[in-house]
Amino acid sequence: MHLPVFLDDPRRLRRLLSSSSSAAAARTLARLHALLIVSSSATHTLISSLAAAYARAGDLAAAESTLTATAAASSSIAAWNAIIAAHSRRGSPASALRVFRALPPAARPDSTTFTLALSACARIGDIRGGESVRDRAFDAGYKDDVFVCSSLLHLYARWGAMCDAVKVFDRMPRRDRVTWSTMVAGFVSAGLPLEAIQMYRRMREDGVKGDEVVMIGVIQACTAARNVRMGASVHGHLLRHGMRMDVVTATSLVDMYAKNGLLDVACRVFGLMVHRNDVSWSAMISGFAQNGQSDEALRLFRNMQASGIQPDSGALVSALLACSNIGFLKLGRSVHGFILRRFEFSCILGTAAIDMYSKCGSLASAQMLFNMISDRDLILWNAMIACCGAHGRGQDALTLFQEMNETGMRPDHATFASLLSALSHSGLVEEGKLWFDRMVNDFKITPAEKHYVCLVDLLARSGLVEEAGDLLTSMKAEPTVAIWVALLSGCLNNKKLELGESIADSILELQPDDVGVLALVSNLYAATKKWDKVRQVRKLMKDSGSKKMPGCSYIEICGTRHTFVMEDQSHPQREEIVSKVAKLDLEMRKMGYIPRTEFVYHDLEEEVKEQQLSYHSERLAIAFGLLNTGPGTRLVIIKNLRVCGDCHDAIKYISKITDREIVVRDAKRFHHFKDGACSCRDYW
DNA sequence: CTAGGGTTAG
Numbered sequence: 001m002h003l004p005v006f007l008d009d010p011r012r013l014r015r016l017l018s019s020s021s022s023a024a025a026a027r028t029l030a031r032l033h034a035l036l037i038v039s040s041s042a043t044h045t046l047i048s049s050l051a052a053a054y055a056r057a058g059d060l061a062a063a064e065s066t067l068t069a070t071a072a073a074s075s076s077i078a079a080w081n082a083i084i085a086a087h088s089r090r091g092s093p094a095s096a097l098r099v100f101r102a103l104p105p106a107a108r109p110d111s112t113t114f115t116l117a118l119s120a121c122a123r124i125g126d127i128r129g130g131e132s133v134r135d136r137a138f139d140a141g142y143k144d145d146v147f148v149c150s151s152l153l154h155l156y157a158r159w160g161a162m163c164d165a166v167k168v169f170d171r172m173p174r175r176d177r178v179t180w181s182t183m184v185a186g187f188v189s190a191g192l193p194l195e196a197i198q199m200y201r202r203m204r205e206d207g208v209k210g211d212e213v214v215m216i217g218v219i220q221a222c223t224a225a226r227n228v229r230m231g232a233s234v235h236g237h238l239l240r241h242g243m244r245m246d247v248v249t250a251t252s253l254v255d256m257y258a259k260n261g262l263l264d265v266a267c268r269v270f271g272l273m274v275h276r277n278d279v280s281w282s283a284m285i286s287g288f289a290q291n292g293q294s295d296e297a298l299r300l301f302r303n304m305q306a307s308g309i310q311p312d313s314g315a316l317v318s319a320l321l322a323c324s325n326i327g328f329l330k331l332g333r334s335v336h337g338f339i340l341r342r343f344e345f346s347c348i349l350g351t352a353a354i355d356m357y358s359k360c361g362s363l364a365s366a367q368m369l370f371n372m373i374s375d376r377d378l379i380l381w382n383a384m385i386a387c388c389g390a391h392g393r394g395q396d397a398l399t400l401f402q403e404m405n406e407t408g409m410r411p412d413h414a415t416f417a418s419l420l421s422a423l424s425h426s427g428l429v430e431e432g433k434l435w436f437d438r439m440v441n442d443f444k445i446t447p448a449e450k451h452y453v454c455l456v457d458l459l460a461r462s463g464l465v466e467e468a469g470d471l472l473t474s475m476k477a478e479p480t481v482a483i484w485v486a487l488l489s490g491c492l493n494n495k496k497l498e499l500g501e502s503i504a505d506s507i508l509e510l511q512p513d514d515v516g517v518l519a520l521v522s523n524l525y526a527a528t529k530k531w532d533k534v535r536q537v538r539k540l541m542k543d544s545g546s547k548k549m550p551g552c553s554y555i556e557i558c559g560t561r562h563t564f565v566m567e568d569q570s571h572p573q574r575e576e577i578v579s580k581v582a583k584l585d586l587e588m589r590k591m592g593y594i595p596r597t598e599f600v601y602h603d604l605e606e607e608v609k610e611q612q613l614s615y616h617s618e619r620l621a622i623a624f625g626l627l628n629t630g631p632g633t634r635l636v637i638i639k640n641l642r643v644c645g646d647c648h649d650a651i652k653y654i655s656k657i658t659d660r661e662i663v664v665r666d667a668k669r670f671h672h673f674k675d676g677a678c679s680c681r682d683y684w
Numbered sequence: 685c686t687a688g689g690g691t692t693a694g
Contacts, residue, residue, distance in 0.1 A: 052685075081685035088686095112686040119687060151687045158688095181688045213689045220690080251690045282691040317692035351693040382694040414694055 048076030056082060058090075068104075077110055084116045093120035097129070109136070111145045118151035122158050130155040144172070150179045157186025177208055184217035188224060196221035197230070212243050216252050223256040231256045235269075247273070251280040258287025278304075282314030286321070292640070294322035298331065310342075313349055320352040324359035327638030327665065330559035332356040336369070345369075347377040354380070358387035360556075361636035361663045361670075378409060386418035390670045392679035394426025398435075413445055420454035424461065425669075425680055432458040453482045460490020465499060481512045485520060492524055500524045508537070513544045516642050516668075519599060523645075526598070541601045553617035554638045555625050564620040566612070573624065580623040581614050588653040596646040613646050618664060622651065626658060639666040652676050 050066055067079055080103060087096035100117045103109060109117075114137035121130035134152050142148045149172050156165035165186050172179065180203040187196035200218045203210065210218070215238055222231035235253055238245065250273045257266035270276070270284045281304040288297035301319045304311060311319070316339060323332035336353050339345060345353075350373045357366035370376075370384045381404045388397035401419050404411065411419075416439045423432040436455050439445050447455075452475060459468035468487050472479050479487075484507045491500030504524045512518065522537040553564045564571070571577065585593075597609040604612070613619075618639050625635040643651075643666045655662045656676030664671045672679040 056685090078685055083685090085685050110685090115686040122687090147687050149687090154688065176687095178688045183688095185688065211688095216689045246689095248690045253690095255691065277690095279691045284691090286691065312691080314690095314692040321693085346693095348693050353693095355693070377693095379694045384694090386694060412694095418694075 048079035052079045052082035056086065058086065077107055077113060080107060081110070081112045081116065084113065084120075088116060088120055088123075093123040096120040097124075097126075100133075109140065111137075111142055111147050114140070114142055114145075115147040115151045118148065118155055122151065122155040125159050127155060127159060127161065144174070146172070146174055146176055146179065150176075150182055153179065153186075154182045157182055158189070160190055162186055162190045162192070175206070175208070177203075177211055177214055180206075180208060181211075181214040181217055184214060184221065188217055188220045191224070193221040193223075193225035193227075197225065197227075212238075212246060212249050215243065216249055219249075219252045219256050223252075223259050226260055228257070228260040228262060231260070245273075247275055247277055247280060251283050254280065254287065255283040258283065258291070261291060263287060263291055263293065276309070278309055278312040278315060281309060282312060282318060285315055286318035289318045289322040289325065292325065294325040294328075297322040298328070311338075313343065313346065316343075316349060317352040320349075320356040324356040325638075326561065327360050327554045327556060327636065328561050329357075329360040329362060329556050329636075330561075332360055333365075345373055347373070347375070347380045351380050351383045354383045354387060358383070358390055359638075359665060361391075361634075361665065363387065363391040363393070376407075376409070378412060378415070381409060382412075382414050382418055385415060385422065389418055389422025389425060390665075392425060392670070392672050394422045394424075394428045394431075397422035397426075398428070398431060401435075411443065413448060413451070416443075416445060417448075417450045417454065420451060420458070424454050424458035427462060429458055429462045429464070449480055449482060452479075453486050456483055457486040457490070460487050461493070463490070463494040465490050465494055465496045469499065479506075481507060481510050481514075481517060484510070485517055488520060488524060492520070492527065497524070497528050501528050501530070504533075513540075515541050515544055515601065516644075518544070519645065522598060538598070538601075542603070549641070551617045552640045553621040555621040555635065557625065557628050562621070562624060564617040564624065566615050566617055566620070571620075571624075573627065576627060577620055577623045578615075580627055581619055584623065584654055584657065585614055587657050588650060591653055591657070593650060593653050596644075596649065599644040599646045613644075613650070616644065616647050618643055618647055619650060622654060622662060626654075626660070632659070634661040634663065636663045637665070639664060642666050642668050643671060648678065652678055 048067065067076065067083075080099065084096045084099050087093070087099060096116060097120045100109075100113065100120070114133060117133045118130055118137075121127070121133060130152065137145070137148050149168055153165050153168050156162070156168065165183065169175070169179070169183055180199060183199045184196045187193065187199060196217060200210070200214065200221070203214070215234055218234050219231060222228070222234060231253075238249065243249070250269060254266045254270045257263070257269060266284065266287050270280065273280060281300070285297050285300045285304070288294070288300060297318060301311065301315060301322070304315060316335060319335050320332060323329070323335065332353075339349055339353070343349065350369060354366045354369055357363070357369065366384065366387045370380070373380065381400070385397050385400050385404075388394075388400060397419055401411065401415070404415075416435070419435060420432055423435065432455060436447070436451065439451070440447060452471070456468045456471060459465070459471065465487065468490060472483065472487065484503055488500055488503045488507065491497065491503060501524065504521045507517065507521055518537055518541045522534050522541065525533040525537060550565050550567070555562050555564075595610040595613050597606055597613065600609040600612050602609075602612075618637055621637045622635060625637070629635070643664055648671065651662055651664065651671070651673050653676065654660070655673040659675075662673040664673070669680055
């Protein structure tokens with residue numbers, strides 16, 4: 001048989017075996033393989049090079065069988081490493097581990113093998129498995145190997161076991177930048193940004209130069225520690241040292257600036273990026289959405305698609321968040337549709353969508369979506385329970401909570417916060433008390449401030465003010481403003497004025513700057529006719545009230561969103577809206593409505609104050625809704641600030657007069673008005 | 685043939 005000459009030319013053979021990795025290469029290798037066998041010139045070295053070449057070319061099955069079929073199997077660890085590495089690159093750490101574990105007993109794994117195996121364990125989160133790899137590696141004499149130790153470090157750091165990571169780290173005789181960057185990233189993901197920054201400092205003291213990857217960790221640490229100064233100096237450091245500003249680095253800078261409120265800087269960095277991918281867009285979109293600039297976020301979302309980049313789940317989540325901020329139900333629905341066509345509904349997307357429906361006032365859609373997702377995680381359950389609560393369905397929230405327990409899912413502090421709040425808003429006092437107790441005693445969850453607020457609120461609303469007061473004394477920590485406020489509003493509603501007054505004093509001592517809180521305090525003093533104190537509080541209100549951003553309300557009609565602010569004279573239907581407001585005012589007064597001018601914090605004539613109340617953005621939005629929808633249509637209004645006590649009263653009258661169901665979501669919670677009542681009861 | 689990196693939910 002005629003053999004190609006190159007079988008006798010080792011140089012050429014080696015070149016062929018290390019050539020590029022493509023399907024064509026794999027076919028060439030198969031031919032070569034056949035020739036080697038036919039010509040019986042297959043040495044162990046050649047076979048293992050061939051196997052490695054198969055692995056590089058992507059034919060892992062061929063690589064493996066080539067090796068296992070021969071005696072070369074036990075002597076060629078490099079070829080096995082190539083196979084394991086190829087599995088890892090392909091994104092199947094489990095296969096990598098399978099090959100590692102099935103290595104022939106005589107094969108001696110080296111540093112590379114152990115490093116690959118540990119990295120595979122880190123990806124799937126198998127700490128136990130990783131530790132047995134570690135034992136073998138240490139036995140084989142790799143105790144001080146930087147690669148082995150760094151990957152072990154990563155295994156711990158990645159899964160939150162920072163104590164173990166630190167132990168490994170402290171024992172390492174030599175550390176390189178990868179070691180340090182693993183520690184930095186580990187502390188960041190463990191929620192310990194200050195420790196991460198500390199690590200970076202130690203690295204510099206050690207004389208190790210950071211690269212992009214370390215700096216990304218440091219940038220993230222600055223983001224989490226809300227340290228823009230340092231973040232900006234890291235940014236400067238990158239530029240000065242001519243480090244590669246790749247997509248990932250630039251994206252983390254965008255995120256750092258955006259999360260710290262410097263949206264303009266974030267935009268500039270984003271604008272300077274030569275190459276942007278889906279994640280960079282997501283970071284920018286979420287930056288806007290989380291800073292209350294939802295319209296801008298959605299504009300960017302459209303730009304992203306227009307520039308040909310398919311939104312990933314991050315961008316979709318942020319778009320949904322923006323929709324829920326401004327109550328843009330129609331766009332939220334279309335995002336939902338987009339997800340259905342192109343993605344699986346992951347829990348994270350599902351949670352965002354459920355939250356969007358909840359905040360846009362569509363309980364039914366939220367429930368439908370929730371029922372469609374069968375693989376539910378804790379956060380998804382929590383979101384749905386919170387949704388029921390927000391919509392005044394305390395009993396449904398409880399049923400859901402019990403259903404959740406039956407599936408074996410363990411509720412956490414957030415679950416109980418949602419549950420207790422739901423029970424409180426539905427007036428389910430006994431259930432609330434019961435589940436607070438069970439939370440503490442059965443579920444061993446230490447109550448946090450929010451849980452106390454819910455329980456105090458629950459008790460105080462139903463007039464059990466004394467019992468709520470006892471709860472406060474039983475608390476270990478001093479009551480906070482929020483807790484006092486819950487108790488105080490209960491006192492006011494249940495005419496427990498004496499107790500109320502002492503609570504009002506306690507609140508003032510804590511120097512709150514929330515106008516809503518001060519309004520409540522002022523109302524209490526007014527009820528006890530302490531006029532000098534009323535004046536004192538009203539002055540505080542005026543001081544803090546002047547700083548607040550303008551109130552703004554949204555209403556969506558037939559898929560179009562309309563925005564209202566008090567000062568805006570430009571609305572095309574302004575005249576009509578104003579006369580509708582005036583007409584309603586007249587009817588309301590006939591039914592007993594008295595304007596509560598104490599909610600106007602400017603020094604104005606009484607009459608002007610009354611007019612200001614009528615022009616609050618939510619009243620304008622409601623009037624617009626009444627003008628543009630048929631009778632019986634439910635109105636959903638989203639307000640960026642709190643609905644004041646006066647508007648709250650007014651809307652009750654409006655819902656009765658017009659026989660409409662009106663839902664107002666404000667910065668605090670939902671208010672459902674129907675037949676002149678509000679299910680979010682007893683607002684002050 | 686080997687280790688470390690960005691966004692997103694209650």
